[in-house]
Amino acid sequence: MSFPTSDDVWPFARDSAQPLLPPPRFAELRDEGLVEVKMYDGAPAVLATKYADIRDILMSDAVSSDGTLPNFPYVSDATRANRGERRTFDRLDPPIHDEHRAMLASNFTQKRIRELRPFVEEVVSNLLDEMEKANGSADFVTMFAQPIPAQIICRLLGLPLTDAPFFFDRIHIWTNDQGNPDDIVKATAELLEYFDQLIDERIGAEGSDIITGLVNKQLVPGHISRPQLLLTFHLLLIAGFDTTTNMIGLGTLLLLRNPDAWRELVETEDPELVPSAVEELLRFLSVAHSTHIRLARGPIPVGHQLIPAGAGILAPQGAGNHDPAQFPDPDTLDIHRDARGHLAFGAGVHQCLGQQLARLELNVVFSLLPKRFPDLQLDVPFDELPFRPNSMVYGVESMPVRW
């Protein structure tokens, strides 16, 4: 390849003094344009750090997400184990990707998601009531950030909430990019077995949940195979639980680190401010910090350059979202900036299917939480918080707060 080569091994580390920012190496390399870095096994991959380049790559017709292709880059043996053979539609290319995604899409239209608002408000209000009873302090993650998406996904999929601990446990194992590959394979098998039994129960059943709908409208008439449907359920569960949890946790943390922004949300009467703040939190945090790995199926034009067919590609959303050419003063949180157009949900055909739901959840959280707990603050020093650098989705394990 004809790109400047760097000795850097992917993934880059964050600065431990600035754990809410993407790795500082992005900013150092950005002026170089595309560069070649090494994966853990020594394989080369092309890294993009400019917003425009990352968008070009993710939106290209020649880019592939198919992890079974030769030379597809991996960050560890663990990710090879959990993503290699798992052909959920986030790892499939068009046209099969589009077919599988389309089976779900009607559940996530703007209209359907807007109809869920009263339900989401009820879930969040009830959890805030619970928190109020907790005598002035709590772990924000287990008390609030986790149960919100858990209750919502369980309701959408028609799963009993009592099984949420089982899901959390398996998802936690599954999303550890440096975990033990055997454990990861086992966690996947257990989730798939759970869904396999569920399919039998739902055949012929009545119900408006997504699983019952897919079983009876897609599986029974033969539009999708049973193994493929199991993978779709697995994807929905993983994608919907952990991402939103970490946006609620880190989003709250970032606001508490920016007291002026927090105050504004406490005091605002402007219905436009929370949606704008939510987009800025998504941009700034870019929690899906490992969903940017691709392979060039054919040559990919990027700016004035060309990534050759067969090259492994890294197009990290966090780097694009902190490109000063797109977002001036990118490392400053500015809840008034127009952050729409950020890459936190990806770009191209794989752009997040659940994004309108995630936006709804975050909008309800950041409308209600600051007003109910205006004096919320961290109950441990910031630098003692247990961040999760090795997790597929960035976040904190726990976050003690008081009020």
Place this chain on the structure above:
Amino acid sequence: MASTINGERISVLEDKCIGAGNCVDAAEKYFDQDDDTAKVVLLRDVVEPGDGDSVRRAVNVCPVAAILLNSSGA
């Protein structure tokens, strides 16, 4: 210039659309989604005065570049 696209014609590439719904959020007056397929439905195809920014916004937030603008009708 951003706000001088009055009269431009909007067209959508339904085959490309993945039903992300971002265009609906950006310019509800122009875009909706089909209830069954989630694909974009164009509600009107000529940009009206004052709507330039929101339509351009929809073009920009579409993840698959499925919304096109052309000025030939202007």
